[in-house]
Amino acid sequence: MDILAVRGRQYAKEDEKTYQQWFDYADTDQDGRLTGPDAVKFFGLSQLQRAELKQVWAVADSRRQGFLGFKEFVTAMQVISLAQTGNPITADMLKETDTENISPPNMEGLDELIAAALKKSRSPTSGNVNVNGTTPSQTAQWFDKKTPRKTESDFDCKPMVMLLGQYSTGKTTFIKHLLRGEYPGAHIGPEPTTDRFVVVMGGDDERSVPGNTIAVQADMPFSGLTKFGTAFLSKFEVSLMPHTLLEHITFVDTPGVLSGEKQRTQRSYDFTGVTEWFASKCDLILLLFDPHKLDISDEFKRVIGSLRGHDDKIRVVLNKADQVDTQQLMRVYGALMWSLGKVLNTPEVMRVYIGSFNDKPINDNVVGPIGKELFEHEQNDLLADLKDIPRKACDRRINEFVKRARAAKIHAYIIGHLKKEMPAMMGKVKAQQRLVDNLEEEFAKVQKEYHLPLGDFPDVERFREILQGYSIDKFEKLKPKMVQAVDDMLGHEIPELLKRFRNPYD
Structure with a gap:
């Protein structure tokens, strides 16, 4: 019997085709990686308990990558097979077993599912081509560069509030103030204390879950x-704790935005990209300043720039305002509005809340009786804004879905136009470079031809940067019927959906 090696272990060659077929079916993105959601659906066919499947994942993803390649997938299948025969799941169970004699596990109904998927993929009317004529995996790779894909958990999760600001502007203290206590892993001090993204959400007990596990x-x-x-x-x-407020809202505490000499120290990850990812998920974004830190550093500018498209979610909080007297507060407020005006590049005035969000009483000696009354009104307004989030969460999620659908439609028009401008035979490389270099003009042509709102178009420089990694000639032509289907959905199906379903938080 021919034997193949997988990560130092063995399996029979006749099982290779079976494992490969299973992996191709389970990998819905077709990118060679089996993510958590895909694994949950596929592993569930084994009929093992959820606790057992959790152990299976831990054994297979021993390097904590957050996904399974083909080798790790085979490992998971071997562990499931042993578990189905009554073996307890341990980290070393495959080391103690002759793996070449382990048969593929029993996955209930899998053969029928694979047969149905193959039949659908061969059908000329199947949904394997998206609005812009590309395959689903191509479109997923493109849009993942800008916006994360939506899953069921995104619609089921609690509304989220993200806090952004420089070090020691009171982000963690703000959350502590609302919770009337500390959450697991919270650190507060004048020095940079929060060095990580911490999601504070409701749970049955108080504990912290590492990122590799929660992802x-x-x-x-x-x-x-x-x-x-x-x-x-x-x-x-992720910091879990039982709390009445956290049954309705989740908070995202972030590391302090770097300023001054600290900006020269590069982070080990894409801070702006992560912020942009959370911004697309959040229902409200609070930008915190304090009277002594009004400067907007280069990193802060990039972070605020990444919030483009989420302007309706942004609120500004001038925290620790009782550290200055009334006259100074007027000047600080004016300086803050001037700085924000340059960065946000919008004629509208951003809503700025003034207050001191901590557990200490307001300093009457500094702000005086008028300032104290102002602080109380401002704090009440902000708290009312926060209380309103759960009630509006359902509408906001539908609003985000509509925004993404409109973006996908415009993306389809742009790609279809660029494809149409490509030559049939010779000079494709030069033609693509010309289109990329003159992308502003091509956007204007698309906007004029299809009568699209200019404000819905993506950022030209960002689009140009991403487009460099693709071959325009590989995209298929625009499918007008599919664009019409999106229009029908936006014009008829979404309004009907809003009539049928009420907000679950009402």
Whole structure:
């Protein structure tokens, strides 16, 4: 019997075709990686208990990558096979077993599922081509560069509030103030204390879960963070605790944005990219300043720039405002508005809340009776804004879905136009370079031809950067019927959906 080696272990060659077919079916993105959500669906066919499947994943993903390649997938299948015969699951169980004699596990109904998938893929009317004519995996790779894909957990999770600001502007203290106590892993001090992204959410007991672990849990909306690698996941954790407020809202505490000489020290992960990822998931984004840290550093500018498209979620908080007197506060407020105006590049005035969000009483000696009354009104307004989040969460999620659908439609028009401008035979390389160099003009042509709102178009420089990694000639032509299907969905199906379902938080 021919034997093949997998990560130092053995399996029969006649089983290779079976394992490969299973892996291709389970890998819905077709990128050679089996993510947590895909594994949950596929491993569930083994009929093992959820606790057992959790152990299977731990054994297979021994390097804590957050996904399984083909070799790790075979390891998982061998562990499942042994577990189905009554063997207890341990980290060393395959080392103690003659793996070449382990048969593939029994996956209930898998043959029928694979047969149905193959039949669907061969059908000329199957959904294997997206709106812009590309395959699903191509489109997924493109859009993942900008916005994370939505999963069921994104719609089921609690509304999220993210806090951004420089070190010691009171982000962690703000959360502590709302919770009336500390959450697991919270550190507060004048020096940089929060060095990681911490998601504070409700749980049955108080504990902290490392990022590598939480990113592979299918019931959590954080699987998309695996694309930032282990360097980031080691700086990410979820803090669970039982709390009435956390039954309705989840908070995202972030590391302090670097300023001054600290900016020269590069982070080991894409801080702006991670911030952008969370911004797309959050329902509210609080930018915290304090009266003595009004400067907006280069990193802070990049972070605020990454929030483009989420302007309706942003609120500004001038925290620790009782550290200056009334006259100074007027000047600080004016300086802050001037700085924000340059960075946000918008004529609208951003809403700025003034207060001192901690457990200490307001310093009457500094702010005076008028300032104290102002602080109380401002704090009440901000708290009312936070209380309103759960009620509006359902509408906001539908709003985000509509925004993504409109973005996908415009993306389809752009790709279809660029494809149409490519020559049929010679000079494809030069033609692509010309299109990329003159992308602004091509956007204008698309906007004029299809009468699209200019504000819905993506950032030209970002689009140009991503487009460099693709061959325009490989894209298929625009499918007008598919674009019409999106229009029908936006014009008829979404309004009907809103009539049928009420907000679960009402």
